[in-house]
Amino acid sequence: MAAAGAAATPGGSPIARTSDGIGVSRYRELGLTDHEYDLIVSHLGREPGDTELAMLSLMWSEHCAYKHSKKLLRRLPTEGRHVLMGPGENAGVVDVGGGLGVAFKVESHNHPSAVEPFQGAATGVGGILRDVFAVGARPIAVLDSLRFGEVATSQRSRYLLDRAVGGIGHYGNSIGVPTVGGEIYFESSYEQNCLVNAMCLGLAPHDRLIRAAAAGPGNVLVLLGALTGRDGIGGASVLASAELGEGDEAKRPSVQIGDPFAEKKLMECCLELLDSELLVSLQDLGAAGLTSSSSEMAAKGGVGLDIDCARVPLREAGMEPFEIMVSESQERMLCVVEPARVDAVIAVCERWETLATPIGEVNDSGRLRILSGGDVVADLPVEILVDDCPLYDLEPAEPVGVDMYAPAPAVLRGDEPPAATLLALLGSANLASRLPVFEQYDPVVQSRTVRRPDDADAAVLALPTGEAIAVSIDGNGRRVACDPRRGAAEAVYECAANLACVGAEPLGLTNCLNFGNPEKPHVAWQLTEAVDGITEACHALEVPVVGGNVSLYNEAPTGPIFPTPVIGMVGRLPDPARAGRLAFAQEGDAIALVGGFEPSSRGSELAKLRGEAVAGPLPECDPAAVREAHRTVRVMVNSGALHSAHDIAEGGIAVALAECCVAGGIGATVTLPNGLDPFAEAPGRAFIVSGPQSALTGLQIIGRVGGEALVIGDALDIAVAELHRTRRGGLAKLLQ
Amino acid sequence: MRFGVIRFPGSCDEVDAQLACQRFGEAVILWHRDRDLKGVDAVVVPGGFSYGDYLRVGAIARFAPVMEEVAEFAAAGGIVLGICNGFQVLCEAGLLPGALLPNTSLRFIFRQVELEIVSVDSPFTGAGESGQRLSIPVKHTTGRYYAPDAELARLEAADQVLLRYAPGENPNGSLNDIAGVCNEARNVFGLMPHPEHAVDPLTGPTGGLRIFESIRAHIADRTGAPA
C-alpha cells in the first residue's frame, strides 16, 4: 500500500538517481532527458514510481507529445466552413451535405513496418481504421502512401514492398473496407527507413459523431476488444521516437500483431453501440495503449479516472501493471458508459463476440490513478501526462553550399532521343503502372466506388445523398528535398488538381509529416519550410487541415530520408455519373492544355534518371492562377463537357499524354507550345483535357485524339501498345 | 420475391449482396446464429472472411446454426447462391462438389474478369445465353477450383459447370477454368466472381445482373407470379 501524502511514491521503490547511475540509465533508456526527468520530479514533488515512469516516458515521447512539432503545427489553418471536427479528435470531420460527415485521417506506421513489414503495415491500417470508427464513422475507404528504397537494385526494398503491400491487403481486404487509391515512390533515401502511411475515410450522420472526452463522474470505463498481451511494450518510445540502427532484428518481439477478424467484430460492435446511443464517449487504443487513451479522454473531459489494471483481461500470465498500461495490443477500444447502460453494452458486445470489461470509473479528481488489486501503482495529475511535456523550439538552419542528398546513379546519359526518354520514364519504378500492387487490394467492397485506381486521378465514392466524394493522397519527397517550401505546397496543389480532374471541390485535408531528426538544424529547416509551404497552399485554395500525424527521426546511419509531407485531401462533387476519367475516349476529340505551365527539369523524374543533383529551386507558383485552372477543369467536368481530364505531374506533359493514351487504348497527335520541354515538371498547376472541339472553346488546343500512336510534334512517335507494354512491365518485373 | 443474405462474423460483402438482391425483390439479412430463414425464396451465402478464414476458408462457418437450416432448405429444393467465401462455405458443407485452394500466385487478386456462361440449364443462368460473356470482378486469395479427376469428369458430363473464365482470363489456376458449379439437383450454385459487384452502371460493368435476373425469373415461374 502506498502511504498517504504528496511525497509518497506509488508502486514500490522510487527510481531515485543513485550515485551508481542505475536510476539515471533507466529513465534515459526510456527516452527521457535529464531536464525532462527533473521537470517530472518538480511537478510531482517526488520521484515517480515504476509504473508512473513507464507511463510518463511514453506520454512525453515525440510520438505522443509532438514535442518538436506542436508549436510549428499551430501555423496550419484549421478552420473552414465545412469543418465539423478539427485536429485534436481521433479524426477530422468535414460536412458533405445531407446531414452526413466524412471523417478522415492519415497516419504513419514507418518504424514498425521497417522492422516487420507485413504486420507493421497491417496494424497501420488497423490503427487508422480505429481512429475513424472512434468518432462514430463507418470506414468506407483506405488509401496508402508508401516509400521504399530503389526496388530496381535493392532486394531488401523489394521484400519490404512485397510484404507491406501484402499486410495492407490482408487487413483492408479482410475487414471489408475498400482500398481505393494510393501512391508509391522509390528513392535510395528510404532504403533503411521505408514509409508506410495509411489514410482512412469514414461516413457518419452528424448526430452519430462522438468525441473522445470522458464525462460524468460515476460513469464506468469499459475496455472493448482483444486481450492485452505484451505486444509493442515500449513501442511508442523505442520504435517510434529513436533512429533505427544496427541490430534492429532484436526489436522484433515488440511489433504488434494484427487480427483483422477481431477488428471487424470490434468495428461492427462499436457502430452498433453508437447507433443504440449507449456510449458517452469512445477512444481507440493506439500508441502507448491504455495510458494514452485514458489520459487523453480524461484531459479532454477535464475529469479524473481510476483504472484497476487487475481487471484488464490478459493474454499472458504475470504481466506487470506497467506492462498492462503501456501494452499496444491491437483491436481494443475504450469507452465511457453510464452505469445503468453497462449491461446493455455488454449484451451488444456478446452478440459480436467482443469482450467488454468494466475496468474503471470517471471521477472529478483530475488525476489518473492506476490500481492493481488493492494497491495504488500510479497516481498522476492528468495534466502532467498530457500537457506538461516541454515543447521545444526548432533551431532551423538552411544548409548552404552543400547538397544534402547524393544524386541517384545515372541511367540515362542525357542525349537519348525523346522517344527513348519517354519509354525510360514510363518503365521506371516511380512511373510504371501500379497495377501489380493495386490488384492485391479490394477497391469495390461496400458498393460505393465510382472511380477505381487507374480510372481517374482521384478515387470517387458515391454517397447516399446522390452526390459523391473524391479523395487523393500525394507527396513527392525528392521535390521537397530540392525545395521544401515549394515542394510541400506542390503536394497540396497536386492533391487538389487530382480532385479537380474528377470534378470535386476540396473540403479539407489531412497530412502526415515524415521527416528526419528535428534536432538537426537542416531537418528543422526542412520541416519549418514544408509547414509554411503547406500553409500557403491551404490559404491559396481555402482548404483547412482537419487532422494529421507527424513521424520524425526517420534516419539511418547514412542520413535522413527525403523530407516527405504526405497530403490526403477530400472533396465533394455533385454528380458521380459525371465524375471525370483520365483516359482519352474518342477518336477526333480535341486535346487542350489548361493552366499556366512553366515547368522546370529540376527535381524531375528525368533529372533523377540522368543522375542530376537533388537541388532546387522549383518553379514558382502563382496561387491565383492555380486556383483558376482547378476551377476551370472542375466546372467543365461537372458540366459533362469533357471526355477526360488528367493533371500533369511526374514526367511532365509527355508522360501525362502517354498515360491518357494507355488508359484509353487510343493514340493522340499533339504539337507542344513553343519551347515546352516535354519532360519538365510543375505538378498541381496544369491539366490535359479532351472533349469535342466545340466544348473546348477558349482553351489552348494542342492536338487531337486518334490513331494508334502518341505523336508529339517531330519529337516522338510511339505505338500505344509499346507505351502500354513498357508502363505495365516496369514494376511488375520487379515483383515476380 | 424475397432473398435472404447470411451474415457471419467476418462477412464483408453481405450488404453489397443485399443491395444487389434489392434490385430484384426484397432482401433480408439472416444472422448466423439464428435458425430462422424468415421464409425466403432464395438464400445468398455472401463473400468475406467468415470467422477470419481461420483454420481453412469456410471451415468454421459451415457449422454455424443457420447453415443447418440452409442444408435442409437446399435438400428441399430451395435456391442457394454462394459467392466467393460463400462458395467456399458451401463446398466445405458438402452442398457443392470440390474445394477451393490458394491461387497459384499465392496472392490476393482483384481483377475484372470475363466469364462465359457454359450452361443455361439452371435457376442461376436461365436468363442468359450459352456462350454469353459476362464482365464480373473476382477478389480472393483462395479461389482455385479443384475436384479429383473422376469427380471433375462427372461434373462436366452432368453439365454442372455453369460459368467458366473466358480463355486467358483464369486468374487463379482453377481446373478446367471453372468459375462456378452447381450441385446435381441444380438448385445450389457457387462461384468465385462477385456478381453483386456487377449490377450498377455507376460503379462498373453489369454482368452480374444476369445471375440475379435468372433467379428472379426462376422463382416467378415456380410460384406462378409475374416475373
Add this chain to the structure above:
Amino acid sequence: MRARVLVKPKAGILDPQGQAVERALPALGFTGVRNVHVGRLIELDVEDPDRLPEMCERLLTNPLIEDYEIVETEPVTS
C-alpha cells in the same frame, strides 16, 4: 493428452507454397532439396485421443484436399 495434428496437401495436388519454398532454397545455397510441402500444425489438449480422427475428418482438415497425421501424443503436465 497433448496431441499434434500435421496437415499437408494431399499428394498430387498442386502446392504453390511448397513450390515457392522449393524454388527459394537453392537461391540461398541449399541444394539437393525436393518434395517440399507446406501444411499446418494443430496442437491441442484432448481428454479422449480416440476421437481425434473424427475431429480431423469433420473440422480440422478437408479430406478432399488434405492428408493428416496424428504425430505424437503425450500426457499433459499441468
